[in-house]
Amino acid sequence: xxxGLLAAGSPLALLAPSRAWAxxxxxxxxxxxxxxxxxxxxxxxxxxxxxxxxALVVHSIDGLAAKDxxxxxQYREGLAQLGANFATASxxxxxxxxxxxxxxxxxxxxxxxxxxxxxxTPMAYAYFGYEGEAFSKGGxxxxxxxxxxxxxxxxxxxxxxxxxxx
Amino acid sequence: MTRIDPxxxxxVVIVGSGAGGGxxxxxxxxxxxxxxxxxxxxxxxxxxxxxxxGEAFGQLTWxxxxxQSGTWGVAKDFPGLPVWTCKTVGxxxxxxxxxxxxxxxxxxxxxxxYGPVAGTSLIDWPIPYEELKSYYQLAERRLGVTRRNGNxxxxxxxxxxxxxxxxxxVGYKRVHTxxxxxxxxxxxxxxxxxxxxxxxxxxxxGAKWSTLYTEIPRAEATGNLDLRIQCxxxxxxxxxxxxxxxxxxxxxxxxxxxxxxxxxxxxxxSIETARLLLLSESARFPHGLANSAGQVGRNYCHHISxxxxxxxxxxxxxxxxxxxxxxxxxETVNEPKRGFVGGYHLELIxxxxxxxxxxxxxxxxxxxxxxxxxxxxxxxxxxxxxEDLGRADNRITLDPKVKDAYGSPVAHVHVDEHDNxxxxxxxxxxxxxxxYESIGAKRVIRSLTPPATHNMCxxxxxxxxxxxxxxxxxxxxxxxxxxxxxxSAFSSPGSANxxxxxVALALRQGEYIxxxxxxxxx
Numbered sequence: 001x002x003x004g005l006l007a008a009g010s011p012l013a014l015l016a017p018s019r020a021w022a023x024x025x026x027x028x029x030x031x032x033x034x035x036x037x038x039x040x041x042x043x044x045x046x047x048x049x050x051x052x053x054x055a056l057v058v059h060s061i062d063g064l065a066a067k068d069x070x071x072x073x074q075y076r077e078g079l080a081q082l083g084a085n086f087a088t089a090s091x092x093x094x095x096x097x098x099x100x101x102x103x104x105x106x107x108x109x110x111x112x113x114x115x116x117x118x119x120x121t122p123m124a125y126a127y128f129g130y131e132g133e134a135f136s137k138g139g140x141x142x143x144x145x146x147x148x149x150x151x152x153x154x155x156x157x158x159x160x161x162x163x164x165x166x
Numbered sequence: 167m168t169r170i171d172p173x174x175x176x177x178v179v180i181v182g183s184g185a186g187g188g189x190x191x192x193x194x195x196x197x198x199x200x201x202x203x204x205x206x207x208x209x210x211x212x213x214x215x216x217x218x219x220g221e222a223f224g225q226l227t228w229x230x231x232x233x234q235s236g237t238w239g240v241a242k243d244f245p246g247l248p249v250w251t252c253k254t255v256g257x258x259x260x261x262x263x264x265x266x267x268x269x270x271x272x273x274x275x276x277x278x279x280y281g282p283v284a285g286t287s288l289i290d291w292p293i294p295y296e297e298l299k300s301y302y303q304l305a306e307r308r309l310g311v312t313r314r315n316g317n318x319x320x321x322x323x324x325x326x327x328x329x330x331x332x333x334x335x336v337g338y339k340r341v342h343t344x345x346x347x348x349x350x351x352x353x354x355x356x357x358x359x360x361x362x363x364x365x366x367x368x369x370x371x372g373a374k375w376s377t378l379y380t381e382i383p384r385a386e387a388t389g390n391l392d393l394r395i396q397c398x399x400x401x402x403x404x405x406x407x408x409x410x411x412x413x414x415x416x417x418x419x420x421x422x423x424x425x426x427x428x429x430x431x432x433x434x435x436s437i438e439t440a441r442l443l444l445l446s447e448s449a450r451f452p453h454g455l456a457n458s459a460g461q462v463g464r465n466y467c468h469h470i471s472x473x474x475x476x477x478x479x480x481x482x483x484x485x486x487x488x489x490x491x492x493x494x495x496x497e498t499v500n501e502p503k504r505g506f507v508g509g510y511h512l513e514l515i516x517x518x519x520x521x522x523x524x525x526x527x528x529x530x531x532x533x534x535x536x537x538x539x540x541x542x543x544x545x546x547x548x549x550x551x552x553e554d555l556g557r558a559d560n561r562i563t564l565d566p567k568v569k570d571a572y573g574s575p576v577a578h579v580h581v582d583e584h585d586n587x588x589x590x591x592x593x594x595x596x597x598x599x600x601x602y603e604s605i606g607a608k609r610v611i612r613s614l615t616p617p618a619t620h621n622m623c624x625x626x627x628x629x630x631x632x633x634x635x636x637x638x639x640x641x642x643x644x645x646x647x648x649x650x651x652x653x654s655a656f657s658s659p660g661s662a663n664x665x666x667x668x669v670a671l672a673l674r675q676g677e678y679i680x681x682x683x684x685x686x687x688x
Contacts, residue, residue: 129542140360
């Protein structure tokens with residue numbers, strides 16, 4: 001079980017029934033989950049991105065590991081190698097610990113999974129300003145695909161008209 | 167739904183339903199020819215396209231195993247994914263970004279223009295540009311290409327405004343919103359572009375041309391098309407005369423089936439086209455079909471590609487808008503004084519948030535990597551598309567160890583980069599960096615070489631049968647009723663995104679095949 005609090009003022013806090021979150025783990029232990037969360041944050045350190053986003057990464061990896069014994073073993077051994085105090089160590093120490101295993105298949109899996117999962121979370125979309133799927137909102141044709149104003153406009157001869165504009 | 171009997175030996179069998187196979191199927195069926203179209207993937211629709219990037223990738227991408235080797239960066243950085251192509255009805259026209267420049271006349275005379283270059287296997291195309299040009303014009307009308315035939319250009323997106331200002335600042339003159347097979351107005355029974363930025367995940371308005379919802383339904387409407395989905399061709403058979411006469415495939419239940427054929431056209435994208443010819447070895451053709459010159463799979467070209475990103479003090483929001491709607495053409499020239507032969511395009515590009523860190527950036531993690539991601543809002547991007555030079559040993563072979571789900575050897579991709587490739591890439595990256603820096607970029611980031619989306623030349627057209635696999639019509643030199651109908655048949659890659667040229671060649675080949683059938687030559 002991993003637990004935490006959504007930051008006050010987080011866009012998610014407005015939507016969530018409570019600011020407290022808790023994550024049940026099925027294949028990883030709480031200790032492993034804690035180490036994994038710290039490792040994910042070290043790989044992709046966005047200080048103002050809340051723990052809940054990284055916890056979703058842990059949750060997804062836990063789910064993948066539940067279905068794949070080989071993956072579970074790889075995470076179990078790799079996380080153990082990072083040590084029991086990894087999560088509470090300084091960032092510098094965590095970076096050193098990950099650098100020491102950087103060429104291992106475990107690290108490659110960890111890095112790829114972290115990047116794949118973290119930037120696909122709704123928290124990351126909100127944090128980076130990425131708006132995602134646009135079809136249901138009519139695309140950006142009339143919602144700012146050309147709203148940049150800090151550079152000159154492009155002459156019509158090298159571009160083209162916006163449908164419906166004069 | 168039309169059903170052609172498996173024992174009907176009058177049928178033309180086409181393998182693959184993308185730009186080449188899908189277009190050819192339409193061209194032949196509308197002339198009254200019965201076609202069996204085998205497609206390994208499933209059939210999606212505008213409604214079923216996922217707009218979750220990771221899901222869309224899984225829905226459309228060819229993920230069957232392939233192996234690779236060589237000095238190109240992809241072998242090290244993306245060992246499991248040498249190329250990024252599709253396995254779905256419509257092939258890569260479902261995920262393509264719809265840029266449709268033409269190959270230049272001097273690019274089609276690669277050997278003549280570039281002269282002898284050590285370590286390459288350059289040849290000229292056996293087709294004069296003037297002849298291909300008339301099919302380009304047909305293809306551009308068919309696809310509704312912007313800035314051609316009176317079609318308006320695409321409007322300038324935020325990302326293009328950055329590209330345009332930067333290009334002008336460094337003195338480039340030929341800069342515009344690209345030639346795109348995307349409707350800016352309702353046309354051809356399809357919608358118009360609403361600038362979603364989701365070209366790669368499948369265009370939900372159908373504004374972007376794809377054989378999935380143009381050529382294929384039109385071919386079906388003739389009553390002459392038997393499209394068989396989730397049917398993976400595994401072997402082409404021949405008779406005692408050495409003419410092909412059947413295609414063996416696995417159906418959607420994994421059962422082996424055999425379809426007799428009068429003619430077979432292979433359009434499985436360069437990797438699988440070469441693989442299928444090689445897999446079809448027999449006592450008479452021990453090295454595979456159409457391979458008497460040992461050329462099948464060789465001369466593999468993939469374009470010199472990569473991303474260059476600029477980050478700025480102010481927002482760009484480059485994810486909004488048609489992904490590739492911008493081009494700089496000034497470097498599409500042969501100027502050996504730059505330190506290399508051949509040219510390149512710089513094209514506009516953006517990547518969605520989940521995909522950028524996976525394929526768009528240099529390898530990395532930690533603070534510096536995160537700092538790049540922090541600037542996602544303020545990022546502008548360009549894609550390099552440059553000519554790579556054919557080399558005999560850059561080739562597709564059958565992997566002796568790794569087998570697919572049906573027990574067939576998988577394709578092995580080997581690419582060693584030529585010094586010319588490296589020099590061209592560096593020049594393109596430097597020019598792109600100079601562009602962004604000239605308008606005050608905070609930082610410029612050069613990506614790894616991503617998995618290849620343009621795959622060409624593995625069964626190339628050649629005037630001399632010793633230099634290639636097919637004649638000027640995509641008809642194999644060795645077997646007159648076996649055709650290559652995709653980018654594999656290019657004699658050289660040029661620097662143009664390949665789809666328009668694949669379509670032009672398919673339109674031309676469709677005329678040729680129907681004439682030859684009428685004359686009973688095949």
